[in-house]
Amino acid sequence: MRMRVPRGVECxxxxxxGTGTKKELIGEFKNAGREWQLVGQPxxxxxxxxxxxxxGKAIPYGVYDVTHNEGWVSVGIDHDTAEFxxxxxxxxxxxxxxxxxxxxxxxxxxxxxxxxxxxxxxxWKRELQRLADDTxxxxxxxxxxxxxxxxxxxxxxxxxxxxxxxxxxxxxSLETVVGLIAGTTTTTGxxxxxxxxxxxxxTGRKISDEEVEALAIxxxxxxxxxNYSFTPRKKGG
Numbered sequence: 001m002r003m004r005v006p007r008g009v010e011c012x013x014x015x016x017x018g019t020g021t022k023k024e025l026i027g028e029f030k031n032a033g034r035e036w037q038l039v040g041q042p043x044x045x046x047x048x049x050x051x052x053x054x055x056g057k058a059i060p061y062g063v064y065d066v067t068h069n070e071g072w073v074s075v076g077i078d079h080d081t082a083e084f085x086x087x088x089x090x091x092x093x094x095x096x097x098x099x100x101x102x103x104x105x106x107x108x109x110x111x112x113x114x115x116x117x118x119x120x121x122x123x124w125k126r127e128l129q130r131l132a133d134d135t136x137x138x139x140x141x142x143x144x145x146x147x148x149x150x151x152x153x154x155x156x157x158x159x160x161x162x163x164x165x166x167x168x169x170x171x172x173s174l175e176t177v178v179g180l181i182a183g184t185t186t187t188t189g190x191x192x193x194x195x196x197x198x199x200x201x202x203t204g205r206k207i208s209d210e211e212v213e214a215l216a217i218x219x220x221x222x223x224x225x226x227n228y229s230f231t232p233r234k235k236g237g
Contacts, residue, residue: 015108016097017154018089020061020080020116024171025054035168043170058177060162061085061116063092064154065100071158072096073181073194075174081201085116086127088197093135095193106138112149119143119226122207129215132230143226161186 035043051057059076061084072092076084089109097107109128111117117124132139144152166180174196181194220227 015066015110016089016092017064017066017110017152017158018062018085018117019112019149019152019154019159020059020085021159023080024058024060024177025049025051026056026058026171026174026177027054028170028172031166031169031171043168056174058171058174059084060159060177060181061088062154062158063089064158065096066153066157068100069157069188069190070096071154071190071192073158073162073192074197075178075181075194076197076199076201077174078199078201079203080116081203081205082116082118082121082124082127083205084197084199084201085124086131087199087201090131090134091195091197093131095195098135104137106140108140108142110142110144110152112152113143113146113226114149122212123205125215125217125230126207126211129217129230129233132216132232136232138232139230141228141230145223145226157190158192161190162192 056077059078059080060073061076061080062071062073064071072088072095074084074088074091078084093107097104113119128139128141131137149155162181162184165184166177169176169180171177171180178194178196182192184190184192216231216233218229218231219225220229
């Protein structure tokens with residue numbers, strides 16, 4: 001990755017990091033950390049945090065613009081799937097990326113090697129191909145090798161700061177989660193935008209061999225299972 005990403009940035013117009021983080025229960029539950037409160041007026045929460053006591057769950061997936069120290073986070077309510085991951089990247093492009101990078105023709109995405117954006121996930125690849133088709137962008141992908149996800153910059157520069165911002169605050173509603181994420185700032189100028197994604201993303205979707213063969217994918221000579229690109233297909237292709 002240390003060698004690959006600089007080469008990718010040279011061939012792409014800009015680069016972003018994408019990943020999800022742990023699901024959060026919504027409701028009157030303790031949130032780890034300390035926060036200043038008036039003496040004798042602590043936040044009241046449930047003694048237990050069993051999932052069946054929750055009002056729902058929040059599933060954050062984020063995109064972090066390394067160059068401009070900006071982030072976009074979609075907060076899902078259903079499942080953390082590849083469709084949800086790419087839908088978040090699409091939202092980032094529509095809400096932030098397209099305006100900032102109006103002349104761009106390509107995008108570099110760095111992502112973990114497992115989970116919804118895993119290197120072996122067929123649905124992830126199919127959805128990225130559709131994103132390339134719809135935007136006209138050539139999309140380059142570089143996965144972090146196994147066991148190295150902690151070096152993904154989004155973990156420390158975005159989600160780590162979000163965790164600090166909402167420490168000690170009960171996540172009582174989806175609106176609370178979105179507001180705390182969007183309110184995250186740092187002294188280095190981090191800016192975050194966030195929105196709820198209340199669509200349903202069913203699990204277990206199968207991608208056929210024919211769909212895989214139809215992808216306009218080019219694999220790198222260096223670990224092509226981790227480094228590959230999607231070229232926009234012509235309409236009807």
